[in-house]
Amino acid sequence: MISVSKLLYDLDAAGDGLRYGADSDAEQIRERRQQRPVVVWNTTKQCNLSCAHCYAGADCGSAPGELTTAEGKALLDELADYGVPVVLFSGGEPLVRDDLPELVAHASDAGLRPVLSTNGTLLTRERARELRDAGLAYAGISVDGGRETNDAFRGEAGAFDAAVRGIEACLDAGLKTGLRYTVTEQTVDDIADVVDLLTDVGVDRFCFYHLAYGGRGVPEADLTPERRREAITELVELTREYHSGAGIETLLVGNYCDAAYLVEYAREAFGEERARRVRRHLERNGGDPAGERVADIDYLGNVHATQFWQSYSLGNVRDRPFGAIWDDESNPLLGRLRDRPDSLGEQCRSCAYADICRGASRLRALTVTGDIAATDPQCYLTPAERAGPDTPTGDGGVAD
Amino acid sequence: MTDELDRSPAAGSELTPDGRRAVTAPRSDGEPEWELFLCESPTEPLRHAGSVTAPSAEAAHERAMGLFPEATTLWCCPADEMARFTERDLGSDYREADEEGAADTRPTTREVR
Numbered sequence: 075m076i077s078v079s080k081l082l083y084d085l086d087a088a089g090d091g092l093r094y095g096a097d098s099d100a101e102q103i104r105e106r107r108q109q110r111p112v113v114v115w116n117t118t119k120q121c122n123l124s125c126a127h128c129y130a131g132a133d134c135g136s137a138p139g140e141l142t143t144a145e146g147k148a149l150l151d152e153l154a155d156y157g158v159p160v161v162l163f164s165g166g167e168p169l170v171r172d173d174l175p176e177l178v179a180h181a182s183d184a185g186l187r188p189v190l191s192t193n194g195t196l197l198t199r200e201r202a203r204e205l206r207d208a209g210l211a212y213a214g215i216s217v218d219g220g221r222e223t224n225d226a227f228r229g230e231a232g233a234f235d236a237a238v239r240g241i242e243a244c245l246d247a248g249l250k251t252g253l254r255y256t257v258t259e260q261t262v263d264d265i266a267d268v269v270d271l272l273t274d275v276g277v278d279r280f281c282f283y284h285l286a287y288g289g290r291g292v293p294e295a296d297l298t299p300e301r302r303r304e305a306i307t308e309l310v311e312l313t314r315e316y317h318s319g320a321g322i323e324t325l326l327v328g329n330y331c332d333a334a335y336l337v338e339y340a341r342e343a344f345g346e347e348r349a350r351r352v353r354r355h356l357e358r359n360g361g362d363p364a365g366e367r368v369a370d371i372d373y374l375g376n377v378h379a380t381q382f383w384q385s386y387s388l389g390n391v392r393d394r395p396f397g398a399i400w401d402d403e404s405n406p407l408l409g410r411l412r413d414r415p416d417s418l419g420e421q422c423r424s425c426a427y428a429d430i431c432r433g434a435s436r437l438r439a440l441t442v443t444g445d446i447a448a449t450d451p452q453c454y455l456t457p458a459e460r461a462g463p464d465t466p467t468g469d470g471g472v473a474d
Numbered sequence: 475m476t477d478e479l480d481r482s483p484a485a486g487s488e489l490t491p492d493g494r495r496a497v498t499a500p501r502s503d504g505e506p507e508w509e510l511f512l513c514e515s516p517t518e519p520l521r522h523a524g525s526v527t528a529p530s531a532e533a534a535h536e537r538a539m540g541l542f543p544e545a546t547t548l549w550c551c552p553a554d555e556m557a558r559f560t561e562r563d564l565g566s567d568y569r570e571a572d573e574e575g576a577a578d579t580r581p582t583t584r585e586v587r
Contacts, residue, residue: 138499143568145564149564149569376501386537387525394560395562
């Protein structure tokens with residue numbers, strides 16, 4: 075995740091400690107655990123909606139073999155012992171599991187920070203309070219476009235209104251609540267209207283996801299790189315607009331080309347000193363996290379390099395503990411993901427921003443080109459930007 | 475209607491006479507899963523390198539070669555045909571407590587439609 079609000083507009087938030095080290099005034103998530111990945115747990119494949127881009131390929135039918143309540147608790151213990159800082163309960167739709175509050179409470183008691191990714195449509199005020207009481211630290215609710223766009227995207231009339239009611243239920247319960255919004259060709263034009271509406275509702279955290287090419291997320295649904303650049307510029311401008319007077323947090327997820335773009339934007343808008351500062355933060359952040367700072371465990375216990383990479387599994391937690399699978403660098407793919415930028419192709423290796431981007435999405439590169447070392451097809455930097463400023467500094471920063 | 479999922483212990487594992495468990499839970503739903511074994515030089519032994527989801531052995535091979543272009547030998551084995559045995563028993567510490575605490579040990583799912 076890349077925080078536009080932190081990097082460009084100095085808004086501190088609890089997650090910045092994970093992203094940029096302890097250089098923040100806000101209360102931070104435990105620093106001790108920052109070397110371990112954030113783990114997404116797809117607790118179920120089942121979902122009440124059928125979203126166009128779903129990376130998990132979820133549907134309304136149940137799937138056999140989901141981790142039981144007992145297995146889930148043991149898994150959470152192992153994650154806590156391993157030092158995982160955050161567990162993200164996801165799906166499918168995690169709220170279809172009746173034992174979700176029990177699992178959230180178990181995670182919280184074990185010392186994990188439990189957070190939730192949901193479509194929000196099953197969130198009543200009672201369930202929001204139940205999750206809050208269980209120790210849920212954050213609810214991220216997906217809304218993809220305005221009412222008409224979202225409902226078409228999700229395949230369900232009324233899904234938009236139900237999600238907004240879910241957001242209101244969480245806010246009413248006092249839960250930290252944010253928006254999850256996937257930016258695609260279908261949803262890109264609605265961004266400003268949705269931000270406007272949800273700001274009025276009381277949302278103060280907005281996470282914008284680039285499309286991952288997994289499950290039902292296909293390249294044909296994605297923006298062109300040129301349109302993507304325009305969309306990111308719009309988000310940066312919106313963040314600036316909303317930042318005045320209110321602490322609105324804007325995060326970009328899923329394309330670390332954004333890191334390079336923000337340095338370029340900072341230089342253009344604020345000057346070299348600011349660009350240097352932004353870059354220093356992003357160097358600490360470390361670029362694309364797949365296989366290193368983020369991991370995924372699906373409903374069957376299969377471990378993946380990210381939640382979007384469901385078609386490849388590193389191993390299964392019913393056979394080996396998560397930590398043993400994650401630490402096993404005899405797996406050449408894990409080695410390759412962790413050995414970036416050296417394992418990337420020439421264009422990425424020679425890019426001035428290779429250290430803060432790390433080649434962005436290897437999954438997108440593999441899906442589109444068949445070559446895991448190729449350039450991410452959603453890299454939207456210009457050749458001049460990739461070449462970098464004329465006079466590099468000695469500290470890894472940008473030119474003076 | 476409430477759709478009940480079978481998350482009972484028997485869904486995931488069965489005890490064998492030697493104390494290990496035969497892990498019988500599926501590795502995938504829908505498309506088949508293929509366990510991968512590879513080596514990167516003729517003198518290396520094959521080693522396990524995870525699994526891919528693919529509709530056929532040929533598609534699994536193609537997908538695996540994208541992930542492991544350096545492999546000189548690659549086996550794609552149907553995960554459903556792999557017998558899994560382990561001393562590990564994920565969830566055993568909580569299974570009894572869950573069973574004592576509920577008449578029906580299988581958590582249910584909410585109505586989704």
